[in-house]
Amino acid sequence: MKLEVLGIRKEFPLTAGGRRPVLAGLTFTVPSRGFAALVGPSGCGKSTILNIVAGLLESDAGEIRIDGQRLSRRTHRIGYVFQKPRLLNWRTVVQNVEFGLRADGVPAAERAERARHVLGLVGLDGFAGEYPLSLSGGMQQRVAIARALAIEPQILLMDEPFSHLDELTARGQRQELLRFRDKINATVVFVTHNALEAVYLSDCVYVLSARPTTVTAEFTIDAPRTRRMDDPYLIDLQRTVIRALGAD
Amino acid sequence: MAGSRLLTRLLSVGSILLLWAAIASLFPPTLLPGPLVVGQRLGALVVEGEFWVHLRATITRVLAGFVMAFVVSVAAGILMGSRRRMEALFEPYVLVGLTIPGLCWAVLAVMWFGITEAAPVFAIFVVVLPMLTLNMWQGTKNLDRDLVEMAHVFRAPRGVLLRDVVLPQLLPFCLAAGRFGFALGWKVVVLSEMFGLSSGVGYMINRAFSAYSMDDVLAWTAGFTLVMFAVEYAVFLPIERRLVHWRPVVTL
Numbered sequence: 001m002k003l004e005v006l007g008i009r010k011e012f013p014l015t016a017g018g019r020r021p022v023l024a025g026l027t028f029t030v031p032s033r034g035f036a037a038l039v040g041p042s043g044c045g046k047s048t049i050l051n052i053v054a055g056l057l058e059s060d061a062g063e064i065r066i067d068g069q070r071l072s073r074r075t076h077r078i079g080y081v082f083q084k085p086r087l088l089n090w091r092t093v094v095q096n097v098e099f100g101l102r103a104d105g106v107p108a109a110e111r112a113e114r115a116r117h118v119l120g121l122v123g124l125d126g127f128a129g130e131y132p133l134s135l136s137g138g139m140q141q142r143v144a145i146a147r148a149l150a151i152e153p154q155i156l157l158m159d160e161p162f163s164h165l166d167e168l169t170a171r172g173q174r175q176e177l178l179r180f181r182d183k184i185n186a187t188v189v190f191v192t193h194n195a196l197e198a199v200y201l202s203d204c205v206y207v208l209s210a211r212p213t214t215v216t217a218e219f220t221i222d223a224p225r226t227r228r229m230d231d232p233y234l235i236d237l238q239r240t241v242i243r244a245l246g247a248d
Numbered sequence: 249m250a251g252s253r254l255l256t257r258l259l260s261v262g263s264i265l266l267l268w269a270a271i272a273s274l275f276p277p278t279l280l281p282g283p284l285v286v287g288q289r290l291g292a293l294v295v296e297g298e299f300w301v302h303l304r305a306t307i308t309r310v311l312a313g314f315v316m317a318f319v320v321s322v323a324a325g326i327l328m329g330s331r332r333r334m335e336a337l338f339e340p341y342v343l344v345g346l347t348i349p350g351l352c353w354a355v356l357a358v359m360w361f362g363i364t365e366a367a368p369v370f371a372i373f374v375v376v377l378p379m380l381t382l383n384m385w386q387g388t389k390n391l392d393r394d395l396v397e398m399a400h401v402f403r404a405p406r407g408v409l410l411r412d413v414v415l416p417q418l419l420p421f422c423l424a425a426g427r428f429g430f431a432l433g434w435k436v437v438v439l440s441e442m443f444g445l446s447s448g449v450g451y452m453i454n455r456a457f458s459a460y461s462m463d464d465v466l467a468w469t470a471g472f473t474l475v476m477f478a479v480e481y482a483v484f485l486p487i488e489r490r491l492v493h494w495r496p497v498v499t500l
Contacts, residue, residue: 054401073403086398090416090494099412103404131494151402 001067001154003030003053003187008062010048022048024212025062030204032067035181035188037198039241040208046191049213050157053189054078066154079148079156079186084164085140087132093143094119094128100151118146121180138169142176149184156186160193171229174201182225195241199234200227207244217244281463289467298452299471306441306448306472309365310433313372318429321380322422326414328381329388342385345378350436358444368440368448372433379432380425387421388414419491427484434476 010023022045030036040046051057053064055073064071079100087096097115106114119125122142132140141161148156162170174197181201192198198205199221207217219241223233265283272282281289293299327334328342350371357371391414399409441450449472456464 056397056400078401080398080401082394082398084394086394088395088412088416091412099399099404099408100402102412103399103402103408133494133496147402 001187002032002065003155003189004063004065004068005029005049005053006063006065008049008052008064009060010045010052010057011060021212023052023059024214026208026213026215027062028206028215028218030187030189033185033187034204035190035202037190037192037202037205038208039192039195039198039205039245040213041210041245042193044208044210045213046193046208047159050080050159050189050191053155054080054157076155077151077153079151079153081141081144081148081156081158081161083160085132085137085144087140087143087147089132091131092128093124093130093132093135096132096143097146097150099147104151114150114152115146118149121149121183122146123176123180136169137165138173141165141173145177149186153186156184156188158188158190160191162197163192163194170197174229177201178225178227195245196229196234196238199237199241200229205241207241217241219244278460278462281466283470285463286466286470289463290471293467293471299468302447302449302452302468303472303475306434306437306450307475309368309437309440309448310372310430313369313437314376314429314433316369317373317377317380318422318425321377321384321425322418324381325384326388326418328385329391335385338381342378342381345374346382350375350432351439354436354439354443357440363444363446367444368437371440372436375436376429376432380429383421383425383428384418387418391417423484423488423491426487427480430479431476434472 005026005028008023008026009021011019011021014020026049028036028038038046038049048057052059053071055071055078066076069075088099091099094112094115097119098111101111101114115128116125119128122145124139124142124146127135127139127143132143135143141164145158145161162173165173178201188202190198190202195205199219203221205219205221206215207219208214209216219237221234221237223231227234269282269284272280277285290299324338328338329335353371353374354368357367357374361367361370395413395417396409399413404413437448438450438453441448442454445451449468453465453468456462456468
């Protein structure tokens with residue numbers, strides 16, 4: 001479904017008094033089943049945007065629409081993948097994947113079926129009965145992705161999901177994400193500070209400014225979904241994105 | 249590895265008995281009888297059946313007071329840990345409760361309830377409750393906020409949040425509360441039984457004291473200590489193993 005983020009403003013009160021503007025009229029659109037990356041300097045309020053879209057935070061002004069309808073936590077399903085996996089370590093992999101479904105009251109048989117499906121999608125069939133702490137960091141993050149996919153989200157939010165992994169593992173995870181990317185029906189918003197990751201994974205990149213945050217540039221990635229990290233076109237585009245970030 | 253640990257434990261228990269025997273040999277048996285004499289006396293009490301009658305009375309009281317305090321403390325602790333208002337409201341209660349000596353409660357309970365079963369159960373309840381509440385309160389404050397936020401993102405209703413996210417994190421605290429509360433309950437019940445009851449291990453110890461029978465005082469004490477040992481190994485340790493089966497083994 002098409003996601004429209006329109007003129008979102010957000011200020012946070014400061015402990016010392018006064019208010020600090022974080023988002024200053026942020027606007028971007030992601031077409032249905034599109035994959036948009038938001039790239040910005042650290043501390044630019046990227047997580048704040050996701051929290052507002054997820055309904056964890058209220059915005060001060062602006063609107064979020066899904067297929068033209070005002071976003072509501074009640075009618076829309078929104079998946080969230082955090083920086084860290086945030087798994088329930090005392091529950092098995094499959095129980096973790098079913099968490100969102102149990103929360104939504106989906107019957108057991110359907111839960112099991114959907115969990116099996118998404119575990120296959122992220123390449124973790126055969127690990128259903130394991131406990132998270134016996135898996136590697138990359139696999140734990142894929143369990144978290146499977147948990148988000150299991151609820152069949154209309155919007156999937158990913159908050160620097162690979163930033164806590166070592167570079168080699170992160171590469172593997174990005175390739176995996178590209179592999180099952182087309183089988184996801186969700187519209188994806190992927191937040192990162194890694195410009196190469198952004199151009200490698202997404203259809204379009206929005207470059208954000210430092211606080212108070214607005215969109216300063218927009219790039220469309222004109223490449224097939226099967227990509228190579230060392231594709232000269234992507235490397236070039238990465239340089240352009242970094243320039244737009246103003247971090248030369 | 250498990251075998252050598254067991255051996256160390258047995259050695260430890262053996263050393264306690266040896267130390268006891270060595271010290272006892274320095275004093276006349278009326279002042280400090282050795283482990284052998286006390287063991288024989290305890291054996292006789294067990295065979296005659298007297299031990300079981302009073303043990304049952306005592307354990308029942310401890311369990312009744314402890315279970316009630318446990319249930320209340322879980323609810324109160326979660327409320328205090330998650331609501332600032334509740335924390336401010338109940339914190340003084342917990343602090344005052346922690347300060348009042350168990351002996352005072354044992355005396356007050358007998359004065360209020362007389363020689364009834366309510367007296368020891370009440371005393372255990374009020375002594376154990378603040379301790380357990382403090383424990384559950386700290387446990388709730390230690391909850392992983394990131395996981396609670398995750399549960400909110402997935403729209404988990406309160407029941408799912410409690411069962412899948414909150415309670416599993418509180419279980420280690422419940423276990424600590426169980427061990428602690430049970431041991432504390434036993435210390436209070438003996439006081440209660442000394443003051444105003446006509447059954448129970450504490451009552452028997454008091455009777456042995458009046459008769460100045462050191463054998464009996466120590467036999468009853470040793471008997472109950474053995475029972476507490478058995479509870480630790482038969483109840484708490486297996487529960488602990490079950491609780492952490494998802495945790496990979498840590499080697500330091």
